[in-house]
Amino acid sequence: MGAIMIYCPNSPPGKTIMKTPVTNVQPRNRRELIAALQRVLPSQALLSETEDLRPYECDGLSAYCELPMLVALPDTVEQVRAVLVACHERGVPVVARGAGTGLSGGALPCSNGVLLSLAKFNRILEIDAANRTARVQPGVRNLAISQAVAHLGLYYAPDPSSQIACSIGGNVAENAGGVHCLKYGLTVHNIQMLSFLTIEGELITVGGAALDAPGYDLLAFMTGSEGLLGVIVEITVKLLPQPERAQVVLAAFDDVEKAGAAVAAIIGAGIVPAGLEMMDNLAIRAAEQFVHAGYPVDAEAILLCELDGVNEEVSEQILQVREIFQQCGATESHTARDERERALFWAGRKAAFPAVGRLAPDYYCMDGTIPRKHLARVLRRIGEMSAEAGLAVANVFHAGDGNLHPLILYDANKPGDLERTERLGAKILELCVAVGGTITGEHGVGVEKINQMCIQFSASALAQFHALKHAFDPRGLLNPGKAVPTLQRCAEYGAMHVHGGKVLFPDLERF
Amino acid sequence: MTDTNDSADQLREQVRVAAHSGVPLQISGGGSKSFYGRATVGTPLSTIAHRGIVTYDPGELVITARAGTPLTQIEAALAEKNQMLAFEPPYLGESATLGGAIATGLSGPRRPYVGAARDFVLGVKLINGQAEILSFGGQVMKNVAGYDVARLMVGALGTLGVLLEISLKVLPRPATELTLVQHRTPNEAIEVMNIWARRPLPLSACCYDGDGLYVRLCGADSAVRAAHDKIGGEILTNAQNFWHALREQFHAFFDGPLPLWRVAVPPARPSLRIPGKWLIDWGGAQRWLKSDTDAATICRTAAEGGGHATLFRGGDRGGYIFHPLAPGLLALHQRIKNAMDPQHIFNPGKMYPNL
Numbered sequence: 092m093g094a095i096m097i098y099c100p101n102s103p104p105g106k107t108i109m110k111t112p113v114t115n116v117q118p119r120n121r122r123e124l125i126a127a128l129q130r131v132l133p134s135q136a137l138l139s140e141t142e143d144l145r146p147y148e149c150d151g152l153s154a155y156c157e158l159p160m161l162v163a164l165p166d167t168v169e170q171v172r173a174v175l176v177a178c179h180e181r182g183v184p185v186v187a188r189g190a191g192t193g194l195s196g197g198a199l200p201c202s203n204g205v206l207l208s209l210a211k212f213n214r215i216l217e218i219d220a221a222n223r224t225a226r227v228q229p230g231v232r233n234l235a236i237s238q239a240v241a242h243l244g245l246y247y248a249p250d251p252s253s254q255i256a257c258s259i260g261g262n263v264a265e266n267a268g269g270v271h272c273l274k275y276g277l278t279v280h281n282i283q284m285l286s287f288l289t290i291e292g293e294l295i296t297v298g299g300a301a302l303d304a305p306g307y308d309l310l311a312f313m314t315g316s317e318g319l320l321g322v323i324v325e326i327t328v329k330l331l332p333q334p335e336r337a338q339v340v341l342a343a344f345d346d347v348e349k350a351g352a353a354v355a356a357i358i359g360a361g362i363v364p365a366g367l368e369m370m371d372n373l374a375i376r377a378a379e380q381f382v383h384a385g386y387p388v389d390a391e392a393i394l395l396c397e398l399d400g401v402n403e404e405v406s407e408q409i410l411q412v413r414e415i416f417q418q419c420g421a422t423e424s425h426t427a428r429d430e431r432e433r434a435l436f437w438a439g440r441k442a443a444f445p446a447v448g449r450l451a452p453d454y455y456c457m458d459g460t461i462p463r464k465h466l467a468r469v470l471r472r473i474g475e476m477s478a479e480a481g482l483a484v485a486n487v488f489h490a491g492d493g494n495l496h497p498l499i500l501y502d503a504n505k506p507g508d509l510e511r512t513e514r515l516g517a518k519i520l521e522l523c524v525a526v527g528g529t530i531t532g533e534h535g536v537g538v539e540k541i542n543q544m545c546i547q548f549s550a551s552a553l554a555q556f557h558a559l560k561h562a563f564d565p566r567g568l569l570n571p572g573k574a575v576p577t578l579q580r581c582a583e584y585g586a587m588h589v590h591g592g593k594v595l596f597p598d599l600e601r602f
Numbered sequence: 603m604t605d606t607n608d609s610a611d612q613l614r615e616q617v618r619v620a621a622h623s624g625v626p627l628q629i630s631g632g633g634s635k636s637f638y639g640r641a642t643v644g645t646p647l648s649t650i651a652h653r654g655i656v657t658y659d660p661g662e663l664v665i666t667a668r669a670g671t672p673l674t675q676i677e678a679a680l681a682e683k684n685q686m687l688a689f690e691p692p693y694l695g696e697s698a699t700l701g702g703a704i705a706t707g708l709s710g711p712r713r714p715y716v717g718a719a720r721d722f723v724l725g726v727k728l729i730n731g732q733a734e735i736l737s738f739g740g741q742v743m744k745n746v747a748g749y750d751v752a753r754l755m756v757g758a759l760g761t762l763g764v765l766l767e768i769s770l771k772v773l774p775r776p777a778t779e780l781t782l783v784q785h786r787t788p789n790e791a792i793e794v795m796n797i798w799a800r801r802p803l804p805l806s807a808c809c810y811d812g813d814g815l816y817v818r819l820c821g822a823d824s825a826v827r828a829a830h831d832k833i834g835g836e837i838l839t840n841a842q843n844f845w846h847a848l849r850e851q852f853h854a855f856f857d858g859p860l861p862l863w864r865v866a867v868p869p870a871r872p873s874l875r876i877p878g879k880w881l882i883d884w885g886g887a888q889r890w891l892k893s894d895t896d897a898a899t900i901c902r903t904a905a906e907g908g909g910h911a912t913l914f915r916g917g918d919r920g921g922y923i924f925h926p927l928a929p930g931l932l933a934l935h936q937r938i939k940n941a942m943d944p945q946h947i948f949n950p951g952k953m954y955p956n957l
Binding site for chain 2: 222223243245265266268272273277293294296297300301303304305306307308311314316333334355358359363400401402404407460461462463464492527528529530531533534544547551552555559561562563574575
């Protein structure tokens, strides 16, 4: 060790919109790093001019911005390794970035660090139809995998709403979900092998070509680790046969509680829908105005229930689901007449975020998960908190797996609005934890929810996370300041006490 | 013994003493899988008294139970609500506990079609090597807050911590199950299993025992009937017994004194050339081998086939058990072990000699 630890100055406790703050990098050190990286990268693969860095200053959570010191765009594993080794030797932070569509600021750069873009790793390396897998580079777009194997009757199941643009490497880093998680699982359930480079430049492969691998389940451990443990350079994903048929039923309710009861009744009947989505009135009206999906705009809630599988089973389950909707007091329910109408029903749901975005200059998307049984209570409480804060909230909900996306409407140009929004968001997440849920279902912690980690986890659990991070990245150079808060930060946040000043693992660095 | 008992404090105290003295602990549940892994020595720590279902809410598809809870108790509670542990944990003995099922991470015949034990773990409460009680994950389906320590514990053979509680996703039982039998050669069987897996068929198990190819279909009546028409084959009448015998290794294949190997390979891999008796499960992805061929040959052949081999039962329990890890990966395992169990008190050597 011996070198000076450089701390990423991101995410101070009271951050708002951040523009490049004071950097603690000496110009001399920066020049020396540029020279070192120029030796290992083609000239066009290293960006250092401010106007070239600008596109990388934020990810999908644009309220947080920071210019990186440099951007590296390697296109071989050897180049990635060389960048990591150069940064490790100099104690320079590295933030890996896929397509930059993440919603929690996980790819927010460090002003004193290198932003490592994996965008050029966009090749599908091998499709193994017999074993139903595809070996791909991390920059391959999620949807591109399904498109490449469609002719084989196969597809890649996880479908985050950004699937047209998001990269599979980012999906692994965030353990991305989508609307079909309840039946088909998250990213962690749909990958089989990963290769990653440690910050020291060592190539490690976890998982394998078989369904399991010897040793600890590091495939699962790497998934969702938000770029803090290693830089993923190759992924083998599992492919599933395309279902024979998919059909969707739309039902309207005059009461959110009734819709919640219908969700419980479907699950209780032993049906595992491919997707089960709920939208509240504000979200329904926004979506309807935007895409004219045929949603009933006076409903308090709608449910979209997708059933897929063998033709006969889908037919049987549609009848069952429609009967359940009726018993639960649906004011209306329709089965999509054809593929066009099915696509239209989904178009409204998939456009819900941008549609809500048209109702106000800005919106802030939350991502808590709750036990489904608390749905009505949580939505009621969100309504009350929204009124108290004077900020409208639209609710879009992966009802099948309890993953709630409240969208808070605000105006960033109105003084104090963003701060109020963040306070409301924090209260919503704390409510999710209070009912036995979690602060993030699929978007990751990033910088966004770092304070709420102090509420969800005990001091000793956080210290355990730091010890595990240390096992991969002892100097804390990979994506510093994200995902796991320091105990000190939690103490400042006031949510937790470090008893008697006693810190666990006192010999460990805190990052 | 009562159905419910919380002995977390006693277990924690035992860990605290061990961490202080540095005397290793040998963790066990019901002892049904104590043969598995490498032989170890240490002071016994039994989770068997820490038992009982903590919460079970069928509408949430989640059950949380203490590690010492017998699997029979969990499966009975689920069956009452027409639900199940979809990964079909092998008991390998009546005394099997939930903690043992998760620590070994073993899964039954349904695994290739619905997922393994690790896929159903949502959260755990554990004691780490510093005698702290920690919770990771949770009781909800989607949760990406913090590193996935819960899944890290699955299959870690108790080398990283003492499991106290586990939350699992459960699934509804299928309305109908039907098993069909076809007579095939081994390579035909492997090929046809993988052709089926590429089609949207309601498969829930697929095995070849050297004689017959057994395929289990599940789902709505109509779906199972339609799939039967597509696949063909004779209906097996005592199907539940067959799959139970396979999962529990009562099937005649498992008889006899030869060491039992578990060879995991890409499912479509044609037969491996290792002398011995083979049984192909998991649609080709898990192959059982009864053989006295030397470990080095089996290990090498499995690796050449794209997979790995485990000496599951019998043979030299102090020699080769699990496929060796690449040096960088082993070093990472050791650092993870140090992070969870700095005094190396939990089942040292159970998985690899230096872990």
